[in-house]
Amino acid sequence: MADHSTVKNQNNGHSGVQETQVTVVMVPLPAQGHLNQLLHLSRFISSYGVPVHYVAPTTYTRQAKDRVQGWDPLVVPNIHFHEISIPSHETPSPNPIDPKKFSLQLVPSFSASIKVREPIYALLKQLSSTTRRLVVVHDSVMPYAIQDVRLIANAESYCFHSISAFTIYTSIWEQVGKPGGLFEPELLEILDYLPSNDGCSSPEAVEFVKLQLDSMPNNSAGNLYNSCRVIEGPFLDLLAKAKHAFSDKQWVIGPFNPVVISNEQKKRHYCLDWLDKQASNSVLFVSFGSSTTISDAAAMEIAIGLEKSEQKFIWVFRDADAGDVFEAEVRRAKLPEGFEERIGGRGLILRDWAPQLDILGHSSTGGFMSHCGWNSCMESISMGVPIAAWPMKFDQPRNSILIEKVLQVGLLVRDWSPRDELVPSIVVENVVRRLMDSTEGEEMRQRAKELSKVLKESVMDGGVSRLEMDSFIAHIRR
Numbered sequence: 001m002a003d004h005s006t007v008k009n010q011n012n013g014h015s016g017v018q019e020t021q022v023t024v025v026m027v028p029l030p031a032q033g034h035l036n037q038l039l040h041l042s043r044f045i046s047s048y049g050v051p052v053h054y055v056a057p058t059t060y061t062r063q064a065k066d067r068v069q070g071w072d073p074l075v076v077p078n079i080h081f082h083e084i085s086i087p088s089h090e091t092p093s094p095n096p097i098d099p100k101k102f103s104l105q106l107v108p109s110f111s112a113s114i115k116v117r118e119p120i121y122a123l124l125k126q127l128s129s130t131t132r133r134l135v136v137v138h139d140s141v142m143p144y145a146i147q148d149v150r151l152i153a154n155a156e157s158y159c160f161h162s163i164s165a166f167t168i169y170t171s172i173w174e175q176v177g178k179p180g181g182l183f184e185p186e187l188l189e190i191l192d193y194l195p196s197n198d199g200c201s202s203p204e205a206v207e208f209v210k211l212q213l214d215s216m217p218n219n220s221a222g223n224l225y226n227s228c229r230v231i232e233g234p235f236l237d238l239l240a241k242a243k244h245a246f247s248d249k250q251w252v253i254g255p256f257n258p259v260v261i262s263n264e265q266k267k268r269h270y271c272l273d274w275l276d277k278q279a280s281n282s283v284l285f286v287s288f289g290s291s292t293t294i295s296d297a298a299a300m301e302i303a304i305g306l307e308k309s310e311q312k313f314i315w316v317f318r319d320a321d322a323g324d325v326f327e328a329e330v331r332r333a334k335l336p337e338g339f340e341e342r343i344g345g346r347g348l349i350l351r352d353w354a355p356q357l358d359i360l361g362h363s364s365t366g367g368f369m370s371h372c373g374w375n376s377c378m379e380s381i382s383m384g385v386p387i388a389a390w391p392m393k394f395d396q397p398r399n400s401i402l403i404e405k406v407l408q409v410g411l412l413v414r415d416w417s418p419r420d421e422l423v424p425s426i427v428v429e430n431v432v433r434r435l436m437d438s439t440e441g442e443e444m445r446q447r448a449k450e451l452s453k454v455l456k457e458s459v460m461d462g463g464v465s466r467l468e469m470d471s472f473i474a475h476i477r478r
Contacts, residue, residue, distance in 0.1 A: 020050075020051055020130065020131045020132070021131065021132045021133070021477065022050055022131060022132065022133050022135060022476050022477050023050075023051050023053065023127055023130065023131035023133070023134055023135065024042075024045055024050055024051070024052045024053070024135045024136075024137060024476070025052075025053045025055060025123070025124065025127065025134065025135070025136045025137070026038045026039075026041065026042050026052060026053065026054045026055065026137050027055055027056075027116075027120060027136060027137070027138040027139060027142050027145055027146050028054075028056055028060075028064075028139050028142070029109060029113055029139040029141050029142050029162075030056050030057055030060035030108075030109045030112045030113055031109040031290075032063065032067070032289075032290035033162065033289070033290065033373050033374070033375040033376075034139050034141075034162050035056065035060055035063060035064040036064065036067065036068065036375060037160075037162055037226050037256055037375060038054070038137070038139065038160060039054060039064045039065075039068055039073060040068075040256035040257055040258075041137070041160070041224070041226070041253075041256050042054050042073075042079050043071060043073070043076060043079070044253065044256065044469060045473070046076055046078045046079050048473045049078070050078070050473065050476075050477075051078045051079075051080065052078060052079050052080065053080045053081075053082055053123070053127065054079060054080070054081050054082065055082045055084065055116070055120055055123060056082075056083070056084065056116075057083070057084045057085075057086050057112045057115075057116060058083040058084065058085055058086075060109075060112065061081055061082075061083045061084075062083075065081065067353060069257075069258070069355050069356070069357040069358055070257065070258030070261060070262055070357055070358075071258060071262065082123060084116050084119045084120070086112060086115040086116065086119075110204065110205075110208045113141075113142055113144070113145055114144060114145070114211075116145050117144065117145045117146075117147070117148070120145055120146060120148075121148040121149075121151075124136065124146075124148070124149060124152055124155060125152065128152045128153075128154055128155055131154070132154065133154055133155075133156070133476065133477075134152060134154055134155040134156075135155075135156060135157075135158065135476045136149050136155060136156070136157040136158070137157075137158045137160050137224065138157060138158070138159060138160065139160055139162060140159050140160060140161050140162060140163075140212075141162075141208070141209060141212045142212065143159075143212045143213070143215040143216045143217065144211055144212055144215040146217075147215045147217065149217065150217055150219065156219075156221040157217055157220055157221060158220065158221050158222050158223065158224055159216075159220050159222075159223050159224070160223075160224045160225075160226075161223060161224070161225050161226075162226065162374060162375075163374045163394075163395040163399075164227060164232060164235075164374050164377070164395065164398070164399055164402055165225060165227055165232040165235040165236045165239055165252075166232055166235045166398060166399070166401075166402045166406065167374075167395040167398040167399060167402070168235075168239060169235045169238050169239050169242070170191065170194055170235075170398060171197065171398075172239075172242060173191075173238075174194075174197075187234060187406075190401070190405045190406055193401050193405050194398065194401060195391075195397040195398065195400075195401065195416035195417070196416065196417075197397075205394075221249065222249030222250060222251065222475075223239075223249065223250040223251070224250070224251050224253065224472070225250065225251070225252045225253070225254060226253070226254035226255065226256045226374070226375075226378060227252050227254045227378070228252060228254050228255065228455055228458050228464065228465050229252055229458075229464050229465075230451075230454050230455065230458060230464065231381065231407060231451065231455070232252075232402075236250065236252055249475075251468045251469070251471060251472040251475075252465065252468050253465050253468050253469045253472065254378060254459075254465060255378045255379070255381075255382040255455055255458075255459065255465075256378070257357055257375075257378065257379050257382060258357070259382050259383075259452075259455065259456040259459060260456070261357070261358060261361040261362075269354060269355045269358065271314055271348055271350060271354060271355075271359065272355070272358060272359070272362065274314075274348055275314070275359070275362045275364045275365065276364070278312055278364040279364065280363050280364060280366075281363075281364070281365070281366030281445060282311075282312050282364055282366055282436075283312045283313060283314060283362075283364045283365050283366060283367075284306075284311055284312065284313040284314075284365075284366065284367040284368070284369060284388075284432060284435070284436055285313070285314050285316075285356075285359050285360065285365050285367065285368045285369070285385070286302070286306070286313055286314065286315040286316065286317075286368075286369040287315075287316040287354065287356060287368075287369075287370065287371075287376075288316075288370070288371040288390065288392060289370075289371045289373045289376060289392070292371055292392045292393075294317070296334045297422055298422060298423065299317065299334065299335060300334070300335070300336055300425075301422060301423060301424055301425040301428060302315075302423075302425070302428055303335050303336050303339050303425075304336060304425035304428075304429075305424075305425040305426070305427070305428025305429040305432065306343075306347065306428065306429075306432065307336075307339065307342065307343060307347075308425065308429045309428070309429045309432035309433050309436070310346075311346075311432050311433070311436045311437060312346050312347065313346075313347045313348070313432075314347070314348045314350060314354075314359060314365075315347065315348070315349050315350065316350045316354045316356075317335075317349050317350065317351055318350070318351050318352065318353070335349075356376070356379060357379050357383070360379055360380055360383040360385050361383045365383075365385055366385070366386075366436060366445060367385060367386055367387075367388060367432075367435045367436050367441070367445075368380045368385045368386070368387050368388065369387075369388040369390060369413065369431075369432070370387050370388070370389065370390065371390055371391060371392045371396055372387065372389045372390070372391050372396040372397075372399040372400045372403060373394075373395075373396060373399070374395060374399055377399050377402075377403060380448075381407070381409065381448065381451055381452065381455060382452055382455045382456065383452060384445075384448045384449035384451070384452030384453075385445075385448055386409045386410050386411075386435060386441065386444040386445050386447075386448045387403050387409065387410035387411075388410065388411050388413050388431050388432065388435050389403055389404060389410050389411065389412050389413060389414070390413040390414045390423075391414060391416060397416040400412060400416075407447075407451065408444065408447055409444055409447050409448040409451060410444065411431050411434055411435055411441075411444070412431075413427065413428065413431045
């Protein structure tokens with residue numbers, strides 16, 4: 001098979017690669033939430049003095065570095081970026097009125113992930129000669145790209161799961177016939193609320209995932225989770241017993257994102273200056289992630305609901321990412337006539353990329369209306385911000401149940417069963433009021449802040465996640 005791809009090595013000021021005891025290679029799915037999580041994990045691992053090589057197509061590598069928050073990857077000496085040049089691929093813009101728009105949106109990522117197999121193998125062979133052990137950490141939906149790791153004698157692979165243990169295990173539980181006796185009585189009650197997986201995916205996504213599962217190495221050395229035992233302990237234990245993904249070894253080392261916001265930012269977004277002027281816990285942050293486009297009709301209802309709620313808000317109102325986020329045209333979606341003038345200083349509409357972690361970590365932010373992607377869930381929980389859950393696809397409906405029913409730090413805006421129906425403005429208005437201006441919402445805010453405290457402690461010295469991270473580093477250095 002001809003190789004039309006090349007790899008460009010960026011070593012943060014270092015020329016060449018010195019021989020090491022252990023070298024780690026990160027292989028993320030080229031989509032924002034996945035790129036972000038494994039870049040944060042690269043920072044964790046590099047802090048132990050282990051060199052990390054982060055590998056992705058050129059545009060996506062640039063995207064990951066440009067959008068990372070809380071630290072600057074360009075000043076970390078032992079993170080090496082490898083930009084893979086691949087043949088041009090289609091980068092279709094999402095159709096805002098297409099109910100299956102998310103499948104079209106992610107086609108560029110699916111295509112790019114298939115084309116990196118040969119250059120990744122070439123890089124792995126090169127690095128394997130400079131280290132005693134080569135450790136490949138790959139996204140759970142990237143086995144196809146790293147399948148040749150089995151041909152390298154001193155290499156081993158670890159599967160990183162970018163979604164919640166709750167979502168993974170409940171899906172497995174259903175597939176094996178919902179056996180009883182596995183859950184405590186209170187958890188069994190929660191399972192009654194599980195939304196169906198119908199409508200969560202698309203034919204394109206199902207086909208892509210099947211390709212990945214068929215390529216999963218049967219000698220996987222273990223599993224890594226961006227989670228924490230204090231929020232998902234029972235489900236992580238059940239996954240371990242089920243020997244999920246061909247290995248019973250697991251390390252639960254989240255949250256990956258920085259849990260303390262640094263003042264040393266590359267540049268400060270203007271919305272943070274606006275937040276500085278608002279009262280504590282008074283602002284609702286509204287954002288539906290990087291792979292969702294809101295239709296004009298839905299946007300109208302959201303706008304009316306926000307306006308009538310009389311609450312302060314920041315709304316990231318932008319289309320889903322295209323295949324190349326640096327060249328895509330920005331569609332200026334419609335809002336009610338005069339809306340932006342009427343909300344005045346009470347609301348802020350952002351039509352560009354916004355620093356979500358910085359916003360969630362700001363003292364003025366008191367709530368988050370979110371699609372409930374796992375990245376967003378972990379960031380919101382770690383910053384102590386309760387969630388108004390509006391699931392759109394994939395793992396998000398089940399994440400919303402974890403947020404609302406298990407952790408009790410959120411409210412449901414959109415029930416999954418009537419997902420094809422437009423959420424009316426009155427529902428948006430009522431949920432926003434409940435979250436931001438009620439005793440119920442304040443109680444959730446307090447629970448979220450208590451959970452945040454525990455999560456932050458988990459990644460400090462002696463914390464449960466830090467101990468598991470120590471264990472993982474000791475394992476790969478064995």
